[in-house]
Amino acid sequence: MVKIRLRRRGRKQAPLYDIVAMDSRKTRDGAYLEYLGQYNPVGFPSKVILKDDRALAWLKMGAQPTDMARAILSHEGVLLQMYLERKGKSAEEIASELTKHKETVAKRLERLGKKRATRLSKKKKSAIEAEKKAAEDAKAAEAAAKEAAKAAEAAAKEAAAAAAKAAAEAPAEAPAAE
Numbered sequence: 001m002v003k004i005r006l007r008r009r010g011r012k013q014a015p016l017y018d019i020v021a022m023d024s025r026k027t028r029d030g031a032y033l034e035y036l037g038q039y040n041p042v043g044f045p046s047k048v049i050l051k052d053d054r055a056l057a058w059l060k061m062g063a064q065p066t067d068m069a070r071a072i073l074s075h076e077g078v079l080l081q082m083y084l085e086r087k088g089k090s091a092e093e094i095a096s097e098l099t100k101h102k103e104t105v106a107k108r109l110e111r112l113g114k115k116r117a118t119r120l121s122k123k124k125k126s127a128i129e130a131e132k133k134a135a136e137d138a139k140a141a142e143a144a145a146k147e148a149a150k151a152a153e154a155a156a157k158e159a160a161a162a163a164a165k166a167a168a169e170a171p172a173e174a175p176a177a178e
Contacts (some may be wrong), residue, residue: 004058004065004073006039007032016040019050019069021058034058039072044116045109050076077101 003024010016017039020032036058037050055078059065065073073079077098084094 002033002058002061002063004036004055004063004069006066006068014042016042019055019072021063024064044113048072048076050078052076052078052081056082075105077105 001024002021004019004021005028006017007020007022007029008015008017018032018035019037019039021034021036022030022032026032034054035051036055037048040047050072055073059073059078059082070079080101081094081098084097089097
């Protein structure tokens, strides 16, 4: 069975995927039948380069997309195009529906981008507030340490003065008589 799936490339922590048609018995990064495009999930929004006509041809031949490949094909409008062709719609109707679909996807991405930006700004604000609070706590701790040092110094002076006073008041011992 032929599957449309992702083939991983890129380096560690920076994946880059090829969208390929390949035999389902092959390993993830094994030999493929045809290269259909590229998917880069790093960054927002993720970038997709897809040969729509070739992906549609493979779907018509019976290739089954994996879950992630299905999501990508749906996002790009390939599955919608295939559905409309099966329903017998004209090329103009398909083009208008695909245009509507692209606009809807663009609006959704814009809305998600705004939501993400506000979430990031809230995180930054909370991080700045936490940093300020930590700085204030450090200053308060430093002031408390200085006060404790002054109190200890005053107590030491007081103890030294009391010892000196006690020594002065104590009667001097008489020298031993010979």
